[in-house]
Amino acid sequence: MKVFVPGDSAAISVGADDVAAAITKIDSSIEIIRNGSRGALWLETLVEVETPSGRIAYGPVTVQDVSSLFEADFLHGGSHALSLGKTDEISWLANQDRVTFARVGIIDPLSLDAYCAHGGLLGLRKALELSSQALIDEVTDSGLRGRGGAAFPAGIKWRTAAQATSDQKYICCNADEGDSGTFADRMLIEGDPFTLIEGMTIAAIAVGATEGIVYLRSEYPYAIAILQKAIDIARADSWLGKSVLGSAHSFDIQIRVGAGSYVCGEETAMLESIEGKRGVVRAKPPLPAIEGLFGKPTIINNVLTLATVPMILAEGAAVYKARGVGRSLGTQVFQLAGNIARGGIVETAFGITLKELINTYGGGTLTGRPLRAVQIGGPLGAYFSTAQFETSMDYESLIAAGGMLGHGGIVVFDDTVDLAVQAKFAMEFCAIESCGKCTPCRIGSTRGAETIDLIIQGVRVYENKRLLLDLCEVMTDGSLCAMGGLTPMPVKSAMINFSSDFTGAAR
């Protein structure tokens, strides 16, 4: 008898370990599989039972519900107040288009057999048959763009690194997912780590790299443990190591753990941090693809970018780029977060509207109060009002609307939010996390927080708003990276879309 109880840290945070232990305590003959999370986080702990007609789900299960589940004969799909029916028929999941997240929540993340049974390693085997040129062409042709937020075409970055000549090249996976409201990298690593390893291996073959590094944040201890186990398994299976799946390619992966610095998610600060230094941003050029880690050609891609590559190779670029709109091709892993009734992972083709994501999937606010604001794309992303709910969720439309998609995180706020306070927080966060290299970011952020404070207190509101906009312009134009350059985005969007919060009058 197989029962699935997610081992994802979000599920564990609401009691999944206790649920698993309680099930074992009642019947120790049950095989409990600690799968990743399906992504419907409001249903965690989501317990699934394997039956002849498919997997049957129950949720959200707490440790108190376990004995009644046994009484209801849940092992044979018996009905219970927490019954959700067949997992595959839960509309919230069934309506999604899971590509990058195809296996997350389905399989035991550390079972190589399950991985291969669900299409794992097909992409890598295909890559081994192709020339470097053909392999990079396929990735370029798929339209895959950097999912970390910068949306740079992955294939072009790969080509640059492939053309560089060097005795050593690196593949760096940016898993420093610091944006509030984003958790897709974490869930992918915890739920399907082999996909990331496969994507990195394909990238290595494409550009001729032999060493891979995953820069993974210290705030994700569960992900670090799972990925390390997965790397060890891949190594023992001769997938990583001197001869990748028996080929002439050599590739291995090491995890480097971050140390609580947000700016180290910026790619050049990340390189400095991997080199063991202060996470101070580098000027570009030189591009990391030409002169990156330890001065060698380096591909830096986000977790989701790399984890999407195996599918593109296995099924072909045409299948992937058939999804999406305009220049935003394929699927995006959206993350619904904050004050939202049904939060979690929604993977779907680009072009879904914000309204559909928030209302149809998200079900409005958790508190039940009216929704007032959403922040898209992390702490450097814009605050949108409900007036902008028809916005198409793709790279270009969001830029046109004054925002950015970033890493696809969407944070919902109800009507108790004060956007002047949020704008002040954006500046304070920048002051805390600035690497200190550029003066507009290092000092401007502190001055910005002070100026917003004056506006909140009603001191010379008109002059201070003008001053704040001027400061925003200096930060945007005078900072090397997105930390100082984009902190004005939440500030200005809050001022424009929620001007009533910036009048100096108490709300």
Next chain:
Amino acid sequence: MKYSPFSQEAALGLLASLREEKGPVLMALQLMQSEFGYVDKACVELIANFFNKSRADVHGVLTFYHDLRTMPPTEHQISLCVAEACQAVGARELELAVKNKFGDEVQNAYCFGNCALGPAVMVDGKLIGRASLEKISAARL
């Protein structure tokens, strides 16, 4: 959490395990902290000498990263996420209550990737979702 008492001999023994690493300074500082609970001030010179760096290099790294601390930690450690997604579900109010009750044990953090089940708190390395003062108190035992 249990840590070993700091000693130079133990520290040097640990550093030897990083001899083959490229760019080892941050890893060395992290290793000191995971073993001893903090980075003792003697570690700066030890690491500098061991890896042929200047003390300024090591001190610079030590003071850049929020994770690294130079004082022994409190018996319990409560890291509270106060980033936007958790703010949207009351993290600021929780912060006041938790700091009021647990004082020096509490530090602010920015995102544990549990943004759909906030407020998120890490108590002695264990992640708590939909955190409340009661849940934090229970997890701290």
